[in-house]
Amino acid sequence: MAFTPLLRYAVARHAVPPGTARRTGCAACGTPISLSRPWPALGPRARCGGCAARVGAPPATVELAIAAAVVVLLLARPPAGELVAAAWWLAFAVPLIFVDFAVHRLPDRLTLPAAAGTWLLLGLAALAGAGATPWLRATAAALGLALFFATTTLLLGARGFGIGDAKLALGAGALLGWYGWTLPLLGLLLALTLSGLVALGLLVTRRAAWSSHLPFGPYLVLGTLGALLLVW
Template structure:
């Protein structure tokens, strides 16, 4: 690999590390958790979370006992999210660095890092951040139209529509654990997944359930959660979309 090809990837890795570095404090700010407050299961005081993703869940207090009102996760460490950001951006740069839409994909990834943080901290997917992901996807539709690729624009729109319909049906199933914040995020990610092609879209719709199922089984086996413990699904949606984007 030449220096000319390494430089953009290295730049993307550094940019991703920076995005990950600021994702945790920004995410805590978005859900109303003070930066100096320890890991909590909601907003700490039980107050209203601003800009929630309409999941329909009541805010949780740090003192709730294990069970239906307890989360399995706490605020992620900044170092871990920084490394994750570097890997996410670097992977996209390696696999899609030659495409003019790479900046849009990185923008979606940056918003995704913050969304993963807010979901892990407070089981929230704030609408403004999901909207940023959707706007990035619409930007890809516009890019495909300008570059004379109507097929890509059509698959991007179809990807969003299929993701929306599929997740709405899943959310309406009896005993479903999905919230409508998850539905909106999946629909927003359907734009870039569809833009990248049908194989990417199919894998991006499948992988979140595989990842989430594996994580839940591991947590149950370790005694970290119970069957009625609410768990964030947003990180699995985001991780599945990223894996699909770099593997196909």
């Protein structure tokens, strides 16, 4: 896909520990990361042009994720307005998956544009003929789902979900709430089930301890997609 270098760029820039400045170049040799010129690490090989060290997401993974998202959207064929809103959200959700897996964080520079753009595009769909009711419901669902995640953080601290999850939930909740009140709950249930199964598998195979904290963002994205597929 022509825009996958941009998504790889987002992963490479933001996959840094919390409190650390965004990455500007290869950690091994300092070769700058730039979209203004060809840079091998922004391609499927994900290798620095200066020293061949790996930079950003693993080779071909971003490309495969984008291809899978495009296939899902093309096969599901939701109405045009909802298709554009979902595509916008996924364009940010895909790099967020890789960043969250790598460093357990969901940066504002990706979550907030994802939520704002999704909300505005659904608003345009409402103006184009869908009406105000689904858009108002989407707005309420977005705020409600985000509040749920934020509340767990306030009450449970590190044992709860992160504030980044709450910000990612704004866009997810808007997409799901557009179709009804039950779909946000279903998306959340799917996400919790997926994360629970993965955590159980890691415990059984002794690849993680009970105290391990798994990133939840990827499962929220998958749960959202799974729920949407039931109504498209």
